[in-house]
Structure formats: structure tokens, C-alpha cells
Amino acid sequence: MGGGTAVEWLAPSSLEEALALRAERGGDTTVVAGGSFLAILMNQGFVAPTSLLSLGKVQELRGIDVVDGELRLGAMVSHRAVERDPVIRRDWPVLSRAFGLVASPRVRNQATVGGVLADADYASDPPAVLCAVNARAVLRSPRGVRQVAIDELILGFYETCIAEDELLTEVRVPAALGPAVYRKFRSRSSEDRPCVAVAAARSAGRLRVVVGACAEVPQHYPDVCAEGADGPIDDAVAREIGAVYAKRMAPLSDSRGSAEYRRRVVAVEVRRAVEMVGADGAGNGAGREGAGGEE
Numbered sequence: 001m002g003g004g005t006a007v008e009w010l011a012p013s014s015l016e017e018a019l020a021l022r023a024e025r026g027g028d029t030t031v032v033a034g035g036s037f038l039a040i041l042m043n044q045g046f047v048a049p050t051s052l053l054s055l056g057k058v059q060e061l062r063g064i065d066v067v068d069g070e071l072r073l074g075a076m077v078s079h080r081a082v083e084r085d086p087v088i089r090r091d092w093p094v095l096s097r098a099f100g101l102v103a104s105p106r107v108r109n110q111a112t113v114g115g116v117l118a119d120a121d122y123a124s125d126p127p128a129v130l131c132a133v134n135a136r137a138v139l140r141s142p143r144g145v146r147q148v149a150i151d152e153l154i155l156g157f158y159e160t161c162i163a164e165d166e167l168l169t170e171v172r173v174p175a176a177l178g179p180a181v182y183r184k185f186r187s188r189s190s191e192d193r194p195c196v197a198v199a200a201a202r203s204a205g206r207l208r209v210v211v212g213a214c215a216e217v218p219q220h221y222p223d224v225c226a227e228g229a230d231g232p233i234d235d236a237v238a239r240e241i242g243a244v245y246a247k248r249m250a251p252l253s254d255s256r257g258s259a260e261y262r263r264r265v266v267a268v269e270v271r272r273a274v275e276m277v278g279a280d281g282a283g284n285g286a287g288r289e290g291a292g293g294e295e
């Protein structure tokens with residue numbers, strides 16, 4: 001066996017202990033949730049932590065609860081659990097669908113709700129949909145607790161506002177009051193990350209369309225969405241919203257598509273998403289439907 005340096009493994013079994021260790025050790029230890037993202041960074045030599053703080057034994061972070069109509073997902077809930085939970089499937093089907101479109105069952109069994117937000121990868125599926133349904137992340141430290149919207153949490157490529165003494169402990173999702181869809185456009189294999197991700201949610205007086213995987217952070221334009229906030233959305237309105245999103249956005253280029261290709265896909269996918277949530281007028285309950293297309 002080679003003589004590599006031993007990595008310290010901290011495995012608290014309660015949230016209190018985990019928070020204390022995180023505060024005490026700060027940036028000297030690296031949090032591990034499912035480990036699916038971190039393992040790749042470590043195997044490729046991008047990071048070489050000397051200490052790991054595993055959340056795997058913290059049962060308090062594994063809850064799926066509904067409190068006063070709001071969904072509360074513990075940070076260690078797996079993607080697979082979000083996909084399969086009967087209450088989420090019934091009342092927040094767009095979340096089951098979006099988490100169920102991530103990679104393969106093997107990855108979804110490992111990857112967690114907290115991990116996918118904390119790694120802030122621009123090409124992940126869940127951030128756009130969580131942003132569209134107005135979810136908030138709960139960040140805790142011994143100093144206290146704060147809740148931040150998804151677009152306040154994710155600041156840039158692999159960058160969040162989580163402080164060195166904080167853990168992301170929960171994600172809270174308001175009651176679904178209208179239709180919501182998630183459309184994942186893949187340009188390579190069926191298990192790939194999205195080339196363009198579009199999430200749209202509509203409730204009385206409000207339309208929110210969020211585009212993921214095209215820029216550093218999920219993109220949404222409330223002024224453009226205002227056009228489709230009330231009343232039935234006709235084809236012309238949906239087309240116009242798609243066109244303005246495509247025009248205003250400055251998409252990135254990567255191995256999944258050039259900026260110009262993405263711009264064209266955004267126009268089409270945003271239009272389709274708006275048509276889907278708009279078909280139900282002001283959104284009277286079709287939130288239960290949660291359909292969403294793929295490429």
C-alpha cells in the first residue's frame with residue numbers, strides 16, 4: 001500500500017455535534033454529504049482535504065415533513081427520496097420530476113438536497129426548479145439560523161453564501177398553488193446534465209420562469225414574466241416571453257452547446273414551459289399535475 005497522508009474522518013451523530021464541529025474547524029475540514037461531487041474533485045486532484053466532516057449519521061437532516069403546508073426537506077435527503085416520496089409526488093410533483101431526471105438511480109441514491117445546492121454547479125437540475133417554486137435554504141451555525149432564497153444562496157460558479165461556520169440544514173418549499181413544470185434539454189446522453197434547464201411556476205398573479213445551466217447562476221427576469229402573470233396565456237405571449245429570455249441572456253458555451261445554440265434552445269424551451277403552465281388559465285390547482293417535457 002502507498003504511504004498517503006491519512007485523512008481525518010469526523011462523523012458526528014447529531015446536528016448539534018455537527019454544527020459545533022463545523023464552527024470549531026471552519027475551513028480546516030470539508031463537509032461531505034453524499035460525496036458524489038466531492039469524490040470526483042478529490043479523485044481528479046482538484047482538492048485534497050486533510051479532514052472530512054461527514055453528515056451521514058445525522059438523522060435530523062434526513063426528514064421529509066410538511067409543516068403548515070410548507071415542505072421541509074432535510075439537507076441529507078437523497079434525490080431518489082425526493083423523486084419517490086408519495087407526498088412530494090402528489091403535492092409537489094414538479095420536484096419529484098426534476099430530481100428524478102438527475103443522472104441515474106445510482107447517483108440519485110447518493111446525491112443529496114443539501115449537496116446539490118452547496119456545490120452550486122451551474123449545470124445541475126435542482127437549483128432552477130427550486131428557484132422557480134420560491135424555495136429557501138436554511139443555514140445554521142451556533143450563531144443562529146437564517147433563511148435565504150436560492151438566488152441569494154448561489155453566488156457564482158461553485159460559490160455560495162454559506163459561511164465557513166454554517167451548514168445548510170434544510171430546504172423549505174411553499175405550498176404549490178398552481179401549475180409548475182420542469183423541462184430538461186439534454187444535448188448528449190440521456191443521463192447527462194442539462195444543456196438548458198427551464199422551470200416555470202404559476203399561481204394567481206404570479207409567473208416565475210427560471211433558466212438553469214446556461215450561466216453562472218439560474219437566470220430569471222420578473223419584468224418579462226409580469227406579462228404572463230394574470231389570465232390565460234396565449235401563444236403570442238408565450239413566444240414573446242421565450243424570445244425576450246433568449247435575447248436578454250448571455251449564455252455560456254461548453255461541451256453541451258455553444259452560446260448561440262443555447263440561445264435558440266432557450267427561446268423554444270421557455271415558450272414551451274410558459275405554454276404548459278399557462279394552459280390552465282390563472283393556475284387553479286393544476287400544480288398537482290407537474291408535467292414537464294424533455295428534449
Ligand SMILES: Cc1cc2nc3c(=O)[nH]c(=O)nc-3n(C[C@H](O)[C@H](O)[C@H](O)COP(=O)(O)OP(=O)(O)OC[C@H]3O[C@@H](n4cnc5c(N)ncnc54)[C@H](O)[C@@H]3O)c2cc1C
Binds near residue numbers: 125
Ligand atoms: C455521474 C454523475 C452524473 C451527474 N449528473 C447530474 C445531473 O444530470 N443533474 C444534476 O443536477 N446533477 C448531476 N450530478 C451531480 C450530483 O447531483 C451532485 O454530485 C450532487 O448533487 C452533490 O451532492 P452530494 O450530496 O453528493 O454532495 P457532496 O459531494 O457530498 O458535496 C458537495 C459540496 O457541497 C458541500 N456540502 C454538502 N452538503 C453540505 C451542507 N449540508 N452544508 C454545507 N455544505 C455542504 C460539500 O462540502 C461539497 O463542497 C451528477 C453527478 C455524477 C457523479
